[in-house]
Amino acid sequence: MAGWDELGEALADYQVTCNGNERLRKMQKDWSKTLHFHCEDNAVDFTMVVYHGEIVSYSDGHDGVPDIVVMTDSETFCDMFWGDLNPVAKYLRGEIKVRGSQEDVLRLDAISSIIWPD
């Protein structure tokens, strides 16, 4: 089980990797969203704000009204943000639950697919 400190570390790396990827920034330039995450195992909540494809902030707790809500266990979140896990398989097995438009769900997965192409 990963706490906020471990998640924060993973998110910091994820933010740097995403924001440093030119192709991703170009692809997501019209994508501004508030994302809420919920860890089902330890009830840790956190928020990520994306503005024109740039991850501008992430914070402990839920902030604002979400466009997308993602729910899974904290270990999966950590592995996902470090790029050690392809989220699609878990999503298709129902282990990652998402709420939001299909377009946004694809955009979210596109991030992983672009920054870690296998």
Add this chain to the structure above:
Amino acid sequence: MPADAVARTAAVEASAAGTVAPVAPAPPTGTVAAGGQLRRSLSLTGATMTSTGLAFAVIDYIAIVSVLTYTGGASTWLAILIAGLLILLVSGLFSELNGLYPTAAGIRLYMARAMGERFSLVVTFAYLTSVLLVIAADAFLIGSAIQHVVGGPSIAAYAWIIGLLAFAVGGNLGGVRIAGRLQAIVTATVLLSTLALSVTSLFTVHGTYGHPFNIFGRGAYHGVEALVYAVFVFAAFEWVTTAAEEVNSPRLITRALFIAPIILFAVSAIFSVATAHAVPIGRAHHSSYPQLLVGKAALGEAGMFWMLGVTMVAAVNTFNGGFLVASRFMYAAAREGLLPRVFSKLNLKAVPWAAVLFLGLASGVVAAVVFATGQWLLLVAVGSVLEAGIYAAASWCVLVLRRREKDRVRTFKLVMFKPLAVFGMVVFAVLMLVGAFSDPKHPSHLSIAPAAVVVALLILSTGYVFGAVPRIKAKAATRAAASRPRRRPQRQEAT
């Protein structure tokens, strides 16, 4: 930029796009639970129109005429009513399955849990094929309708087909998406226009209208064949379950699943009555644009042009929904290692370009075969068989999952599930078999053509799942193992 500013920007963008239900008032910071309200969610009207729009394609006009040829005329509405009642059972089945797994990947998920991974893949790929067939059929039917009105050599119809598909592929690759509200308007326009022209033809044409309750007038077997095609009129309405993540409650999808078939019944039944009344059956049956004939009967040339416009608008829904659903499915399957990796490649508009191109090419090839052979009714037959098979499979899933996952929370439970699910399995299996040997081109004959096409598709799908998928998965695993070491730092246990 602070979070609240971003939220405001997104809210303004959402409002300008005008695609969603009214924005719920923002709760105080930190109070939105994990399952809280989304900023943009699908409303009941949106979900209902999505379901109706997914079902009502141009091919439905042909399906209705096929029902008409089997019933012999005025009782077609009764066949559609009986099919509609069966479809309400399907609504219950999919409501329970959607309540169990409210996700866009739901169909894959509950089929895998009930039937096993590989069998579920075979069924899912067959399902994808039916989407491809509908896209191809609609492209062919619209091309034919345009050529009929505009005139010119018959080859011009194929040029129209290729032009339409190229337009749809180009739009998809460019990231053009029809917003929810516009899609609802498109669907409403198609349904209301069909209704208006049908009703008008009833008053302007002095046709015949006899035996409105004699569904088995051409024999009991033909009556059952009529039901096969009447069920197809509702086909794909259940795809609204892929929007399960876009609503604030799964119950909304349930309501849409029960309302959409009623709307579809009303429009289809009245169109069938109008066709039986205003157009000679033989003429409607041998035409790939019966809706234009009804329009012409109702209001002359103006009615025909109106119906051509409706046909083209209906295609927008099919191309938008079909390409979107199928290409995203292919993207997810490729990301999971079930399809070649190229299908997971995205362009700068975040569109899986290879999947969209493949769908466009495959639709063009199928449409060319239909154009060359004139076998558009075979597509209706194959689609009907596949859809009946899917509904039988859904009945099986409900039965099995009630036993295997009896403690899992369901937001909807089908009452008397055992007798109803067994009934659904038997009825749809029978309809599938009857459809597999029907010949809608020559209603008095039997044909093995639909069965042959469906079996060929299943063999291809099975061969792919058992032959190619393990190899693609092994390749992906090797690639993943060789690509790079684990990035996440190992944490030391506290002493």
